[in-house]
Amino acid sequence: MDLLEYQGKQLFARHGIPVPAGEPARTVDEAIAAANRIGYPCAVKAQVQVGGRGKLGGIKLASDEHQAREHAEAILGMDIKGLTVRELWIEGASQIEAEYYASFVFDRGAKAPLAMLSTRGGMDIEEVSTQTPEAIASLHIDPLLGFQPFHGRRLAFEAAVDADLVAPVGDFLARLYSAFVGEEATLVEVNPLIVTPERTLIALDAKVTLDGNSLYRHPDNAQLRDLSSEDPQERMAKERDLTYVKLDGNIGILGNGAGLVMSTLDVVAQHGGAPANFLDAGGGSKAEAITAAVEVITWDPGVKAVLFNIFGGITRCDEVARGLIAAFEQIKPTIPFVVRLDGTNGEEGRALLAAAALPNVHAASTMDEAAALVVELAK
Amino acid sequence: MDLLEYQGKQLFARHGIPVPAGEPARTVDEAIAAANRIGYPCAVKAQVQVGGRGKLGGIKLASDEHQAREHAEAILGMDIKGLTVRELWIEGASQIEAEYYASFVFDRGAKAPLAMLSTRGGMDIEEVSTQTPEAIASLHIDPLLGFQPFHGRRLAFEAAVDADLVAPVGDFLARLYSAFVGEEATLVEVNPLIVTPERTLIALDAKVTLDGNSLYRHPDNAQLRDLSSEDPQERMAKERDLTYVKLDGNIGILGNGAGLVMSTLDVVAQHGGAPANFLDAGGGSKAEAITAAVEVITWDPGVKAVLFNIFGGITRCDEVARGLIAAFEQIKPTIPFVVRLDGTNGEEGRALLAAAALPNVHAASTMDEAAALVVELAK
Amino acid sequence: MSVIVDRETRLCVSGITGREGRFHTLNNRAYGTNVVSGVTPGKGGQDVEGIPVFNTFRAAREQTQANTAMIFVPPPFAADSILEAADAGIATIIAITEGIPAHDELRVYTHLRRAPAVRLIGPNCPGVLSPGKVNVGIIPAAFFREGNVGVVSRSGTLTYQVGHELAQRGFGNSSIVGIGGDPVPGSSFVDIIDLFEADPETELIVMSGEIGGDAEEVAAVHIAAHISKPVVAYIAGFTAPPGKTMGHAGAIVSGSKGTAAAKAEALEAAGVRVAKTPTQVAEIAVELLGG
């Protein structure tokens, strides 16, 4: 679960990480009021769960109320990498002597948290990483041993941090690691981590991704999900416990199990079709889940045909058939469906479907055949 | 560093371990006042840093003020295994349905903390351990992984804890482990860990040994040293940074390095002598340390002769000689000294001593010879 | 022969008294798996259709000589259950549970690495099926029969799809191993491919991967250096949308790694035949082993 900047900063503050004071705002008026309380100059920052907003105009400095209004109006409602800005964060402007970069990320390859530190933080950090990778110091943390003082020193010296900041940077990283572990994040990133003229360190930004599987242990964090910034169809799916991702095409896809669904997308694409979504109905999909899935998929008016690709394991094909039949009764879709049912209780499922003789539902016996057919029907 | 019961309980409380409320008292009047505040029945408990005081009459239940006075008078000043009771702990009497035993101890053999749990706690736990060792469930904790829920279950089921207490006992042990690690103890022991009629668990006693080397990280705990209950000569040595243990004999012993001092005691004993103390002047002993050591050793009027056994490594024998000469100037001891100086700057040291011609100081060239001589002189 | 589970397997199921745990345990037993015991704290002394239940893995191992554990408890208890099984001396642990917190998985993984005698499969995996012999987990065994193709996969249903395609061409399986799709699987492609390499029954190895992580890339390097048997790979996710990534750390760490195309390329460079569809996996198998 990705946090907004200001949520991340609030979380950082719990671990003793210095962050600037600020206020969230959802309207231009709220933004002005906040800016007037905070004083000028202040920063008007788009709250979206994606990196790189600074370069795209999502962060502006306001030196007076007039400018604050101008920026708030410009940024609210702005589209940043497909996300609409619905919330701002107003904070006092910081004096910046240097911009560092610091992060801990869950490194799947190494199966360990990876710590990274650079003295060349700021908007071009990805460029730094490709062009002068040696400017980013990094090391893996043994999760049972935890972050040790020597890790901080090694990172600080290897990143060539100013001598007076070696100890403070080590302390900062230790706190950041404590946030990473304590909040069960898969990413905590501070860019820029600024050095002020007073030679103190402040986290000027906060990117935090929490592990959704751990939220039951962190009820406070579980509250932070920002439903308003999600795609309404994705939210609808989430409310129904379905894993749904919207895509650009016109063929609705449903399968059971992420791997099979991905494979189905690929096979449809190979047949020249364009999937409209990824939808995993999950293991052991029951009739209700199938009904809900049909509802979610067909809610998108761009969908011209739907492919059901089910290989039953825990999922029983007769349950899927029953769910599809119920969905047709409730939703009465008019677009064509191609249904491939195989695996556990496949025969019973196919028999049920055949008996129901749903309008515009075509049976296919293999995944390949099903993909070919649905692409044809969507034309 | 061993804590008194009530200090241990205060430390437990910081980790959420349930302990009875109570008050410390240093006089009979304080004890009565405390008992009256707490109410009757209450327990009057000797505060000494040693196990087994219950069996020796150091814990009494008072059902009224008269009894409280009687017990406080009896227990204050009492000798328990060589320690004089100078402090009491008055606490409300608990209703006891069952007595369990729980502890974590630093197990040198296994190089890991050892957890122990028994449902047969109380005064006879050592007997239980020899006669029915299977009644004590135990396991080692990996210090990097820490105490896990399954550890608590395994101990509880193996100790045959009542079914309704399996989860509470696991929780209790988790807190006790958190005290063990968080306070850097080498022992935390609760005996008895009582089950009340309401089926709650309470730590009715607390035995805690803290790691002296870690006290710099725990300034609060460092304050807890109970100087008053220490032998005045041992305290004198401690104030001079010397490791001193009083023994029963009449031959004062000084050496550098614990191993060499222990060996010196053995060799003196083999020659028929009885050491009066163990005194390690430490590695790199300087002249001042030697002077202080002479002061501590000769403070004991029972000492009839003194053996100096020095093998210089970091310690320089000329420094030792200078310290001894200075001590003779200041303290003017009248008992005989046998001095064996070998190792780093041995020749210089021996030359200095010979030149000083201290009264009643005898040089010996080997440890064996020195031991034989001092035994002779002490007769 | 087969890998991981075979006729020596003596299975103990953690979570045997739960609805799902009970259902799949009995399913596994019906297939022929020697289910010797179960563990549910507080239900020691009970039984599930004659399978004795113990309070702890230690008691279960001591009294029923269990050598394999299946973990079927809910996510909040699963990591602890895996650690308990390992502590009790269970050598093979197959964790079906989906949704274990990532930091729990990391701690378990790091701890178990110290005890190389313990093999963890999963979590979030469908289990291991050695057709005709033993089934541990939730793989629908009816679709598979004994044979010479070893299958290892990160995904559940995609495994069945691939296995089914092979079955339709007449191939059976030595073992089908689901290693699970979580960020920190206990066993990797490399671990399982090594087992298939050493297994005399296995003549062809099929690996089914997907986008994310670098397990397939690592496997490619390993296969080129150490594996003599033919390997066919299938990678899902060519059409998957690029995830919106928070921050820059992900991009800095992975660069272009982790895409389906990068994985397919790495495998082909290692001499592995990469199928474009599950159907093609079976076609390549026919080519390599003959119909």
Next chain:
Amino acid sequence: MSVIVDRETRLCVSGITGREGRFHTLNNRAYGTNVVSGVTPGKGGQDVEGIPVFNTFRAAREQTQANTAMIFVPPPFAADSILEAADAGIATIIAITEGIPAHDELRVYTHLRRAPAVRLIGPNCPGVLSPGKVNVGIIPAAFFREGNVGVVSRSGTLTYQVGHELAQRGFGNSSIVGIGGDPVPGSSFVDIIDLFEADPETELIVMSGEIGGDAEEVAAVHIAAHISKPVVAYIAGFTAPPGKTMGHAGAIVSGSKGTAAAKAEALEAAGVRVAKTPTQVAEIAVELLGG
């Protein structure tokens, strides 16, 4: 030959810029030890009498090919320094520092066990001397010369005493190893005795133990099973007063283990000659090896 340190030793000293660290480092170098670098955070780029100082062990290893670390920093920093040396790939770590918190030692010990390529000697030890070749630590080298007796000891000055007695009878030493007297030494008697067993120069092994713990008892069992060379033991502490023990846990764990008498008995039962005094160690050595 010798054990642990030899002419291949390239030493890097943590705490080289401290008063004690500097003194003993230069002492070691004067003896012939190849001191290639030192580590003091923040003093990288300086030197100590020509020995370059680095900010991190990693830099020191990379730039001076150090393969051995000596830890001379104060207790609050020592555990971290040991972990840093191990992380940097230093294979042999000799920790002189006395007074490291016990829980720190426990964590370091447990962590290093996972990396069997790292050997830790100490902490709270006088170091390792291979007479005539290399000295790492604070053992007063002048009293010892090259020879065929390997000495391993938990105590510092007692080691010198024992070595001195041997020297007076004309024996030299392959190596003298102080494993330290702390509750959790990085290397045990068993570890070092195995090295002496394998060392062709060593013809007699002397171990000097003391009361507390069960390291000597464990060594006795190991010697009986695995060691072919003659072993002479000396145990200090027959006259030591029994400690006042808090609580019962200590008594429950150790029973009668840990006393000098129990240790001597265990060693004698294993065929080890146990001397009653340091002088007798040398007398037995004469008996076994000839004057």
